[in-house]
Every structure is written in C-alpha cells, then in structure tokens.
Amino acid sequence: MKKRLSQAGKTTRSNFITYGLVIVAFTVLRLLQSGGALTSSLSGQLVPICAYIVMAISLNLTVGIMGELSLGHAGFMSVGAFTSVIAAVSLQGTISSGWLRLAVSMAVGGLFAGLASLIVVVPVLRLKGDYLAIVTLAFGEIIKNIVNCLYVGRDGSGLHLSMKDAASLGMDADGVKIMQGPMGAVGIPKLSSLTAGFILVLLTLVVVLNLINSRAGRAIMSLRDNRIAAESIGISPVRYKIMAFVTSAVLAGMAGGLYAMNFSSILAKKFDFNASILILVFVVLGGIGNIRGSIIAAAALTVLPELLRQFSDYRMLVYAIVLILVMLITNNPQVKTFFAGHRPGMKRQEKEEEAGNVL
C-alpha cells in the first residue's frame, strides 16, 4: 500500500516525460522539415506516423488498460476515415478555413467511430478472451466489406447513398462522387499536416493519461485484474467497459480522419485485418499498458521498413525476423532478470521481488 502512494508522484513524472518526448520530437521534426533536411519519403510518413501513434495509444487503452484483445481496431479507423472524408468534401462550400474543416471532419469521424463501437459493445460485455477477439476481427472485416460496396455522392440537394453502383446514386449533373465502392474514396482534400497530427497526438495523450489516472481508469484496471473482486466492491463492468471501449474507438476514428486526409484517395483495403494486426504489434512491442512505449514503437516501426530499404526485396523478411527476435529476446527469462537487476532507481528489495516474480 505504501508503494502505491509513493507511485503517485512517479506517475506524474512519467506522464511529463511522455508529453516532453512528443513535444521535443515534434519541434525537432518541424525544424528539420523547414530546413529541408528530411527526405521526401520520410516527410510523407510524418502524418501516418502521427495517426499510427494515436491508433496505438487508443488500442493500448483496450488491450493494456481494459485487458481485452481487439483484432479489429482498424475497423474504427476505417469508419472514421471515410465519414470524415465525406464530411470534409460536403463542408467544402460551408467552411472555408482548412483548419476548422479538418477539425470538424475529424470530430465527425470520431463521432461515427464511437457510434460504430456501440454496436460492438454488446459482445464486448458478454464475451471474453479469444471469443471477443474474433468478434472484433469480424467487425473489422464487415466494415471493410461494406465500405467496399458503398457509393456516396453529393450534389445541390444533399448526400446520396447507394450500395449498388455510381449510376444508382441519382445525382444531378454537377454532383461530386465521394466514395466509389471498391475504388474507395477519391478527390480527398489534403487537409492534414504534421502540426494537425501533433495536436491530435497531444489531445489523445491528455484524454488517455487522464483517464488512466482517474477514478474511472482505476476502476477499469481493477475490472481487468479481477472482475469478480471489482464487482463485489460496487464497480459496474458495463459502465466502465463501455467508457474505455468507446473512448478508444472515438480516438481511432479521429486518427482515421487524420490519416485519410493526408492522401488524395484511399481504399477500404488499407484498413483490413493486417492493419489491425500492425497496430497490435506496436502495442505489444511498446509494452502492454505502457503509453510511452506505444508511441515509440509506432514511430519506430513505421519508419523501420523505410530504413530497411537497402535490403530492398528482403526488407519485409528482415522486418518479420526482427519482430520474432524481439519477442523471443524480451520474453527470455534470463534477459528479464538481467534487466530487473540493472534498472536504476529501484530499491534492492523491489529488485529481488521482481526477479522472484520473473522466475
């Protein structure tokens, strides 16, 4: 119990380190970008990196803090991406400021992703473990499938929807086609920028870190650690699980909006099962429940294939091998004890405790 209390100060310090890290990284990148020191392939990656960081943090909320495996996180990103693109195109005449339009469209994306998560929330409350994982996987695939045959257009009289083809939209001659089924969304206004991405990352950090360190966050974690014990002291699983899950989905939806508006066209395939897995890899490699780890892993692993370019054809092979080796090494009991003994600022007794736990 004493340990818990002394950790309160540690948490604040750790959170400030996380904020500081993001701010420093942004400043350095901004300076490099304005100095023209970034290669074009790397500066093209900046907004996706921000989007992936937000995705990783929000998935960490589900996987690390709530303790439920989700294999369909990219589904929420997809919902957010396409709804915010529709919003951005529709508002083209109404809001002239690019910044405001980006903010409003991302909010719309987040809202719709949140609504979509409410559909999945019923199974989330009823199922656990791998059964829940498969439901989230199924959800992601359903979203991909539906987006793949969705046609959306806009003309003077408003939005038109169709599941058949572009002709059945029944638009006026001056209508704009926004989504064209398997061809995805086209003609997206390029509103995203590194600064927008940075602001979204900060917003996500504020929301998630404050949630984790609040009464609600502790309730969520207590449900993860022991549901029966938590329920017996009056913590409602329904309320707190919905809270964590919907927050995670809304953030993912906003990340989707940011991501989509970095490209001129985007396909539903971009947000498939593999994308969900990619984000899960960030979370696990960064450390489950560790927000700072998620940020670093998301940034490093998005840049890694780029850095491995010299291996050309072999780069995904190398990526796979790196992934396996990292998992094998970080979970090796001997390596774990070694690091447990060398962590600075830890009291001797704690060291022994931790080493004992590992063995």
Next chain:
Amino acid sequence: MSILSNLINGISLGSVYAIIALGYTMVYGIAKMLNFAHGDVIMVGGYMAFCSMTYLHWGVFPAIVLAIAVCTLLGVVVEGLAYKPLRQAPSLAVLITAIGVSYLLENAALLIWGSDPKVFPSMVSVPTQNLFDGDLTITGASIVTVAACVVIMVGLMAFTSRTKMGKAMRAVSEDKGAAQLMGINVNATISMTFAIGSGLAAVAGVLLCSAYPTLMPTTGAMPGIKAFTAAVFGGIGSIPGAMIGGLLLGVIEIFGKAYISTQLSDAIVFAVLIVVLLVKPTGLLGHEIREKV
C-alpha cells in the same frame, strides 16, 4: 436444383475450412495459442504440391506426400524455434510471434515464387458427376474434398480417443501440470500436435488449390482467417466443433453469395458469427468455464 448444388458447393468449401480449423483448434486446445501462421502453412503446402508436379513432373500422390512432409517438418521446426521458448510468456507475446512467423512465410514465398499467381494443375482424376439429367453437377474436386474431410475427421477422432499419443494430447489440453506429473512428455506432445495440424494444413492447401486453382503468397491468409472463425464458431478447442463450424461457415458463405450479395458474402459470414457468439458465448460446442471466487 440450384439450392442443392449450392448446398454441395457450400459443403465442399466448408470441408476445406473444417480441415484448416481442425489444425487451429488442436493447437489452441493444447498450446492455448492462436497460431496465425497456420494459414500460411496452407500456402506452403500448395506451393510444394505445385512445384513437385509442374517442375519435377511427379505424380499426384508423391506430390501430396511431399507437401504433407514439408509442412509437417515446417510446423515442428517453427514450434521448436519460435513458440517453445515462449511457453511461459504472456499469450499476446506468442500471438505477435505467430504473426511474425506468418509475415516471414509470406515474404519468403514472395521471394522464392514471386507475386504473380501460379495456375495450380488439376490433381483430381475423379470425373464430374451429372445427376438428374444434367440438372445437378458435382465436380470431382468437391467429391474428393468432402471424402478427404470425412476420412480425416474419423481418423482424428479415433486417434485422440484410442491411441496413447491422442490420450496424452487430451490430457495436456486439460491440465498441463497434472499431465506432466503423470509422466507425459508435454513438449513432445505439443510438437506432435503442431506436426498433425501442419500436415492437415498441407492437405487443406492441396484441396483448396484444386477447387480454386490460383496460387499466390497470400493464398492462405483469407482461408486462414475464415477457418479461425470456423474454429471459434464451433467452440475453439473442440474437434467436432471445428468440423461443424467449418461446414456451416462454408454453406453460409456460398448461400450468401448466391442469394444475397456476392460482394457482401464475407460480411454475412462474420455477421452470423457475431450473432451466434451473442447467443452462445463459447461457440456451438464449447464448454463454458465458470469463474470461481
């Protein structure tokens, strides 16, 4: 008659899913891990059969035997190198390793065979059957697939209930620690399970490619996901469950394609899965594990 022919197509596709799902469910039952690389073992099996027939001009049976042998070996080697050191690690770490293995196999195949689809040679010599004056046609591949599935199912049931190794497998899946105390070699049993699962994946790969004769490095990915779904559908860890789940999934997919929408068939399959899990949270034949305080 179209309902009947769709039903037969569905059962044939479902049989392939069932065979893959058996591999998933056995590995899950014993090692408690989701082996995401399983779908890619299917692809390796397909390529092995393809190469031995196209480049080495082997007959059908040697080709199948080679595919099974290579996949079995692959399964055992992957288990020994990548999964065994993680036996005590958290399940998510094992999951990510399995994903790494899956990337590794897919990209190795991409480097070896290239990304262009290969046309799988016809392996089935059973002629297409025309029944009811040609109203109902059953392809030879369907007949062989369903027959293979039944044989594998019966064989596997007999293996797990009669043989010593099969009993050891069931014991390990119930309680690893207790099984070890009874003198069962847990590691050998897990390796054996991977060997059988991967061998089955090779068979599934050959059958899948006989029915849909295009072979690419990503061929195994989608059937892998569907079979995983089938395994959960039937109750993961249960062998008859995997069989029923696979068959139902195949039939639903084909019927969805035929009567509702071709593009939305996957969405229909997954929506049915979600509904089933809402009604029966541990799958059709899964056991509910009650939590005790």
